[in-house]
Amino acid sequence: MYVASRIMVIGWSNILILYLLFISPLTAVSQSSPELVVSVDSVEAWPGEQDVVLTISLANYVDTVAGLELWLILNRPDICEFTAMFDTLYDSTFWRCLEWSGPDCLDSIDVTDSVLSDTGGNVEYDWIVIDTSIAWFAQFDTTGTLLSGWEWVKAKSIGDYGNNLFIDAIADLPGGGTTPGIEPQQGLTPLIKIYSDVFYIPDEWTDRTAEIMVQGVFYDPSGNTVPAGAIITDTIIDSSCFICDYWYDPDSTICLSYTMLPCDTEGVLFDSTWCCDTILQGHFDSTLMQIINGELSVRPHVCGDLNNDGEVNIFDVITLISFIYEGHQDEYVFPISYWDTNGDGFINIFDVVYLISFLYLSGPPPVCD
Numbered sequence: 001m002y003v004a005s006r007i008m009v010i011g012w013s014n015i016l017i018l019y020l021l022f023i024s025p026l027t028a029v030s031q032s033s034p035e036l037v038v039s040v041d042s043v044e045a046w047p048g049e050q051d052v053v054l055t056i057s058l059a060n061y062v063d064t065v066a067g068l069e070l071w072l073i074l075n076r077p078d079i080c081e082f083t084a085m086f087d088t089l090y091d092s093t094f095w096r097c098l099e100w101s102g103p104d105c106l107d108s109i110d111v112t113d114s115v116l117s118d119t120g121g122n123v124e125y126d127w128i129v130i131d132t133s134i135a136w137f138a139q140f141d142t143t144g145t146l147l148s149g150w151e152w153v154k155a156k157s158i159g160d161y162g163n164n165l166f167i168d169a170i171a172d173l174p175g176g177g178t179t180p181g182i183e184p185q186q187g188l189t190p191l192i193k194i195y196s197d198v199f200y201i202p203d204e205w206t207d208r209t210a211e212i213m214v215q216g217v218f219y220d221p222s223g224n225t226v227p228a229g230a231i232i233t234d235t236i237i238d239s240s241c242f243i244c245d246y247w248y249d250p251d252s253t254i255c256l257s258y259t260m261l262p263c264d265t266e267g268v269l270f271d272s273t274w275c276c277d278t279i280l281q282g283h284f285d286s287t288l289m290q291i292i293n294g295e296l297s298v299r300p301h302v303c304g305d306l307n308n309d310g311e312v313n314i315f316d317v318i319t320l321i322s323f324i325y326e327g328h329q330d331e332y333v334f335p336i337s338y339w340d341t342n343g344d345g346f347i348n349i350f351d352v353v354y355l356i357s358f359l360y361l362s363g364p365p366p367v368c369d
Contacts, residue, residue: 034287035062035227039188040072040212040294046308047201047301051083051139054196054212054294057188058146063226066181067219070167072194076210078242078258080296081162083195084138094125138165141193146182155194167192172221181221200256200335201298202245203368212294227288239263244271246335256335304341304355304366312366317355324348343367 037059045052056070074080094115097105105126114123138155142148152170157163169192172179201208218226241263244255261268304312307319323339324347339347342354357363 033061034290036060036065036218036288037188037290037292038070038191038214038216039292040214042295042297044297044299045080045196045198046299046305046310047198048308049198051195052080052198052296053141054194054296056191056194056214058182058191059186059188060182060184060218060226061186062184063220064181064183065218065226066171066221067223068167068169068216070165070214070216072165072167073213074163074196074210074296075213075240076260077163077240078199078260079201079208079210079298080196080198082138082157082165083197084136084157084162091131093129093131094123095127095129096124097126136162138167139195140167141195143193145190145192147192149179151179153192165194167194196296198296198298200246201301202257203300208298208300210296212296214291214293216291241265241268241270243268301368303338303368304358306339312355313359317352317359320352320355324352337369340369341366343369 039057039059041055041057043052043054056072058065072082074082093110093112095108096111098107098109100106108126111123111125115125136157138157140153140155142150142153147153147169150169150171151173153167154169155165155167157165171181220226240260242258242260244257245259246256248254248256255271258271261270263270299310302310302312304316306316306323309315320339320341336347339351341351341358344350354363355366358365
């Protein structure tokens with residue numbers, strides 16, 4: 001009521017001034033461009049294609065970025081996974097005995113931090129415990145990207161191997177020289193490139209796209225979030241269940257293709273379950289930071305394309321000959337029936353002749369049963 005009375009007293013001629021001073025700036029803020037944009041490219045791949053490049057790009061308009069944490073999730077573990085390798089980690093702890101009873105120690109203390117920080121070797125300890133663990137590290141490339149030259153860049157799984165990826169990077173570690181961060185720049189620029197391996201996707205599948213979802217937190221050289229502002233926290237509940245359609249062989253634990261079904265499907269024993277239940281996911285206000293998710297779409301397979309380059313030509317004949325006579329069948333991702341190009345139930349020289357006839361003598365097309 002007070003504001004309304006004031007408007008009536010000062011007169012209608014001043015309402016325009018009030019609008020320009022107060023209402024118009026608020027409108028401008030709501031329509032302003034974000035200070036930072038993170039984008040994942042959308043790509044296409046062939047069934048079974050390996051090391052598909054997924055580029056994550058950054059547009060940074062206001063502040064210097066000197067550290068970051070990114071979290072990527074593939075919502076279709078039946079279509080693809082992040083390219084990775086397993087490695088063994090060794091973790092050593094140093095212990096000092098506080099009370100002995102003959103050869104037995106009755107009480108001890110962990111002095112690992114003191115031993116590791118003592119460059120002179122003056123901290124005493126009585127024994128070392130070495131623990132080993134298996135970690136999953138993703139393959140990535142920073143060549144020609146904004147993270148090129150950064151002193152710390154790691155990419156690893158934080159749960160379901162291959163389905164999600166946690167990337168953390170620091171431009172300048174303590175000690176040594178100074179590595180600059182990412183200065184403000186205009187437009188999206190590649191930040192880091194990661195890789196994905198695509199599974200064999202049956203041609204009859206109509207939904208052939210995996211979404212690559214990304215969230216991130218960025219820091220300036222002082223450790224403050226970039227852009228400055230409150231982080232919004234969402235709770236996400238999601239679960240997906242899968243049954244295997246095609247195993248590598250009857251005794252194998254490797255599934256070549258999955259079908260996703262509702263997890264409450266009655267009478268179904270699922271072979272795989274991907275679940276992120278009640279995850280607290282933080283992100284910035286969209287007026288400050290914009291997230292653009294990516295997609296990986298799998299093209300339909302071309303029958304007879306045995307080297308998986310999208311075409312049927314003489315190179316597929318060479319690949320078939322190698323498959324038959326050089327004993328490298330385990331290197332190929334297609335079902336065994338795809339190599340039987342004439343559909344007679346056997347894989348032999350007649351399939352080679354059949355494929356040559358199709359290419360050069362107007363013979364019937366390859367069979368993909």
